[in-house]
Amino acid sequence: MAETTHLDEIVARYAGRGCDALLPVLWDVQREAGFIDAETALSISRTLRVPVADIYGVIGFYSLFSDKPEGKTVIHVCADPSCGLAGADSVVDELCARLGIRPGETTADGSYTVRRSTCLGLCEHAPAALVCRRGEGECSHAPVTSSVALLDGSRPARAAVVGGERHVFFPGVVPNQTESLAQYGDYAALRRALFALTPEQISAEVEAAGLVGRGGAGFPTGMKWRFTRGAGGQPHYAVCNADESEPGTFKDRVLMEHRPHLLLEGLLLCAYAIQARYAFVFIRGEYPEAAAIMEAAIHEAQSGGLLGERIMGTDFSCAVEVRRGGGAYICGEETALFEAIEGKRGFPRIKPPYPTTHGLFNRPTSVNNVETLCAVPAIISNGAGWFRQWGTEKSTGTKLVSVSGHVRRPGVYEIPFGLRLRELLEGHCAGFVGELQAVLMGGAAGTFLRADEIDLPLTFEGLQAAGTTLGSGAVMVFNTEVDLRDVLRRLGHFFAHESCGKCFPCQLGTRRQMEILDQMGQPLPGDAERLCDIGLTMSEASLCGLGQTAAAAVLSALRKWPGLFAAGS
Ligand SMILES: Cc1cc2nc3c(=O)[nH]c(=O)nc-3n(C[C@H](O)[C@H](O)[C@H](O)COP(=O)(O)O)c2cc1C
Numbered sequence: 001m002a003e004t005t006h007l008d009e010i011v012a013r014y015a016g017r018g019c020d021a022l023l024p025v026l027w028d029v030q031r032e033a034g035f036i037d038a039e040t041a042l043s044i045s046r047t048l049r050v051p052v053a054d055i056y057g058v059i060g061f062y063s064l065f066s067d068k069p070e071g072k073t074v075i076h077v078c079a080d081p082s083c084g085l086a087g088a089d090s091v092v093d094e095l096c097a098r099l100g101i102r103p104g105e106t107t108a109d110g111s112y113t114v115r116r117s118t119c120l121g122l123c124e125h126a127p128a129a130l131v132c133r134r135g136e137g138e139c140s141h142a143p144v145t146s147s148v149a150l151l152d153g154s155r156p157a158r159a160a161v162v163g164g165e166r167h168v169f170f171p172g173v174v175p176n177q178t179e180s181l182a183q184y185g186d187y188a189a190l191r192r193a194l195f196a197l198t199p200e201q202i203s204a205e206v207e208a209a210g211l212v213g214r215g216g217a218g219f220p221t222g223m224k225w226r227f228t229r230g231a232g233g234q235p236h237y238a239v240c241n242a243d244e245s246e247p248g249t250f251k252d253r254v255l256m257e258h259r260p261h262l263l264l265e266g267l268l269l270c271a272y273a274i275q276a277r278y279a280f281v282f283i284r285g286e287y288p289e290a291a292a293i294m295e296a297a298i299h300e301a302q303s304g305g306l307l308g309e310r311i312m313g314t315d316f317s318c319a320v321e322v323r324r325g326g327g328a329y330i331c332g333e334e335t336a337l338f339e340a341i342e343g344k345r346g347f348p349r350i351k352p353p354y355p356t357t358h359g360l361f362n363r364p365t366s367v368n369n370v371e372t373l374c375a376v377p378a379i380i381s382n383g384a385g386w387f388r389q390w391g392t393e394k395s396t397g398t399k400l401v402s403v404s405g406h407v408r409r410p411g412v413y414e415i416p417f418g419l420r421l422r423e424l425l426e427g428h429c430a431g432f433v434g435e436l437q438a439v440l441m442g443g444a445a446g447t448f449l450r451a452d453e454i455d456l457p458l459t460f461e462g463l464q465a466a467g468t469t470l471g472s473g474a475v476m477v478f479n480t481e482v483d484l485r486d487v488l489r490r491l492g493h494f495f496a497h498e499s500c501g502k503c504f505p506c507q508l509g510t511r512r513q514m515e516i517l518d519q520m521g522q523p524l525p526g527d528a529e530r531l532c533d534i535g536l537t538m539s540e541a542s543l544c545g546l547g548q549t550a551a552a553a554v555l556s557a558l559r560k561w562p563g564l565f566a567a568g569s
């Protein structure tokens with residue numbers, strides 16, 4: 001009874017709000033009670049005026065929400081490639097044996113539930129887990145050294161590796177420390193913008209710098225801002241995409257954990273350029289630390305008059321809010337992300353219309369990746385020419401890459417575009433653990449390179465010409481000890497789990513692809529052809545980027561190692 005009253009109080013805090021408060025209230029209830037019970041779902045329905053069926057649709061869509069009781073502590077252990085290589089399966093087996101349950105089950109006394117999870121964005125600290133404790137909240141746990149460490153409540157310190165060159169993103173940054181406002185400074189680029197530059201000049205400078213989106217699609221950032229600003233009427237929205245769920249990608253987490261004010265300043269510059277009074281930072285649910293750091297930084301900036309009403313005493317006002325995802329890779333797709341903020345299941349929308357005219361709440365919106373926004377303050381302070389001193393004509397500036405797997409120093413590296421992949425891996429990352437077999441470029445949605453193909457320059461155009469991709473900068477390294485069929489199997493499970501199901505080619509294709517990959521040890525005649533067929537159908541006919549790239553790694557492996565798929569191999 002006491003618990004129900006307490007949950008009612010939590011829900012009552014959202015009185016007067018609409019559907020867009022659904023994810024925040026579900027998070028509050030999930031954290032407090034460990035699941036969303038029927039009575040509380042009804043109470044949420046009445047408070048937000050959202051049909052109860054929609055609430056269950058949303059709970060079922062996101063993997064971190066549950067409508068059934070689970071263990072007091074729920075442990076999600078990552079099962080994707082980097083953690084798989086680092087022994088995540090043994091961690092799950094050991095944990096389950098110790099607790100006397102199977103993955104997905106809850107102990108008889110209701111203390112623990114153990115789940116396998118998709119990538120937790122902690123690949124450089126693999127193997128990784130997310131621990132959700134009822135009434136206390138979530139915390140990441142990496143590296144997992146033993147199953148006992150996961151149960152005893154300890155929290156290992158994560159020693160971040162932030163390396164490479166330090167021009168744009170990490171100048172003077174101390175690894176493992178969150179930069180405070182006092183250390184960061186008083187948003188000098190925003191000050192310059194508000195007092196000396198028009199919104200059009202901001203977009204023009206960013207366009208002149210040649211900055212293109214770092215979230216994977218590579219759209220010119222200044223142009224996007226110009227289009228959004230040019231779309232009529234108000235309100236406009238600035239959205240930071242911090243969903244970062246691509247297996248092998250973790251640079252945005254490291255940026256948020258180290259340099260929250262750099263991101264806020266970049267977001268405010270975007271908001272000023274597109275004349276938005278509201279901005280959101282949408283952070284994946286599996287990043288509790290980054291979300292807390294961003295919340296604290298917003299508070300700090302607000303106290304310093306750097307965001308909120310009449311910023312720095314000018315006429316420009318902008319409120320910034322953190323929104324947490326509920327555990328769904330598809331919500332990184334920009335229109336699915338809008339749906340999530342609006343309190344719905346993260347189904348991608350059909351484009352056009354594009355977000356620049358019809359985005360969040362159907363209003364003109366600019367959605368930008370964390371790294372993209374973090375590049376902007378330096379561009380505004382130092383000018384487009386300064387940024388262009390690194391890179392090539394088409395790939396300007398520096399890029400963050402997330403390197404994981406069999407290198408001696410996995411971590412986040414800032415590199416000038418044009419650096420050879422070999423220099424990154426053998427130089428910055430201190431070489432390989434074992435003998436190199438393959439590199440997966442661009443994450444789960446990317447393609448493989450063989451060991452003899454790593455002399456490529458890391459530029460958008462160079463990699464595209466070689467038939468591969470930089471994507472959002474994930475570089476996963478595999479030595480000759482690795483059975484690439486196991487890697488493909490894990491990728492197959494990832495896509496089948498994450499397909500939102502809105503369109504058939506992807507809904508059915510990812511499932512069928514997973515089934516074939518699951519039996520790769522004993523392939524049937526024609527399996528390789530079937531994988532090809534499914535892959536091409538998904539690439540051609542899927543509605544959004546998830547389905548269009550769900551077979552990219554498999555198709556590239558088919559081309560590079562046809563023997564992998566031969567019967568008896
Ligand atoms: C399945 C899928 C997942 C995506 N995930 C992310 C993500 O986690 N972060 C991100 O910035 N962009 C992601 N994107 C790309 C976004 O749709 C969008 O292009 C990007 O946020 C725009 O920002 P940018 O121009 O700064 O790159 C994803 C796209 C797809 C299709």
Ligand code: SF4
Pocket residue numbers: 330347348498499500501502503504506507542543544545546547548
């Ligand atoms: S391609 Fe996949 S993820 Fe994208 S809309 Fe279709 S089913 Fe959903």
